[in-house]
Amino acid sequence: MSVEARPVRPFAFWRLVGSEISLMMSRRRNQLGLVILAAVPVVMAIAIKTSGDTGLMVSVANGTVLPMLALMMESAFFLPLAMSLLAGDAIAGEAHGGTLRYLLVTPVGRARLLAVKFAGLLVGAFFGTFLIAVVGLVAGVMVFGSGASMTLSGTAITFTESLGRLALMALFLALMMTAVGTMGLFLSTLVDQPLAVTVGCMVVVILSWLTEATSQLAWLQPYLLTHWFLQFADVLRDPPLWSRAVKGLGVAAAWMAVTGAAAWARFTSKDIGS
Known part of the structure; x- marks a missing residue:
């Protein structure tokens, strides 16, 4: 007896992406994380305004300087943690929740499911x-205005x-954080405990920062994502200095390619028991 093939639905992939994003945004932990990310620049604005430091107030010349400083600060820990x-x-x-095997019975396939997770x-x-x-x-605009x-x-x-320039800085940092997420996606295919993935990913980030501070490991630093996190500051030069930012994006692309391929190789051959 022949088995009737399931019809191919061209928009099934994008519906899954939408569902993944909706689920991601609905988790209370993620919502709390977004609140924390958003609270940092607000706290910085209040702290600078009430500090009474005239030099610091002059350095924050307009409302765009504050988000730039916030991006620099949060790129060290909060964004990689998120x-x-x-x-x-x-x-x-x-x-861990026992839902993975149910996802795999859909006609999307493992490679596409991994792509959905990457899109999320x-x-x-x-x-x-x-x-x-x-x-x-x-x-920043509310506290420091919108001058030059x-x-x-x-x-x-x-x-x-x-x-x-602020938009370019945010775009650059978002792509760097995507590389961190892709590394975490690979780690996520190795274990069944989400906390182990979070810890493992942050260990890599922290060790990378420690490597940045070790002169004997200077040869390794250009290959680390953290080495390039703050290169978006070159956008603030006149004219903007693009060379280091482009190198940073190249390193991020390499990390995404290697860890993404490793995640695909692991996930498509992994035995799913839960």
Whole structure:
């Protein structure tokens, strides 16, 4: 007896992506994480305003400087931690909750399911990064206004120009965080405990920062994601210095390619018991 093939639904993949994003945004832990990410620039604005430090107030010349400073601060720990938590839920979280094998009976297939999880991490990276930028911008304009600001080269640029550079900085950092998430996605295919993924991913990030501070390991630093996190500051030069940012994106792309391929190889051959 022949078995009737299941009809191919061209929009099934995108429906799964939408479902993944909806589930990701509905988790209370992720919502709390977004609140924390958004709270940092607000706290910074209040702290700078009430500090009474005239030099510090002058350095924050307009509302776009605050979100730039917030992105720099949160790129060290909070954003990588947020991506580590999301990556832990991607595969390991499904396995831990006993829902992974039910997802695999759908006609999407393992490779496409992994692509859905990657798409969710991509959206998470962009949403979290631009949330910081937007909240920081609103808080910055309310506290410091929308006047001209100085570049790292000592020239003045208008508020509109500052907005464009802020958007480029957020875009660069979002792509770097996507690379962190892809690394976490690979770790998520190795274990069934989401906490182990989060810890493992953050261990890599922390060790990378320690390597940055060790001169004897200078040869290794250019291959680390953390080495390039803050290179978006070159956008604030006049004219912008693109070379190091492009190198950073190249390193991020390499990390995504290697860890993404490793995640695919592991997940498509993995025995699913839960």
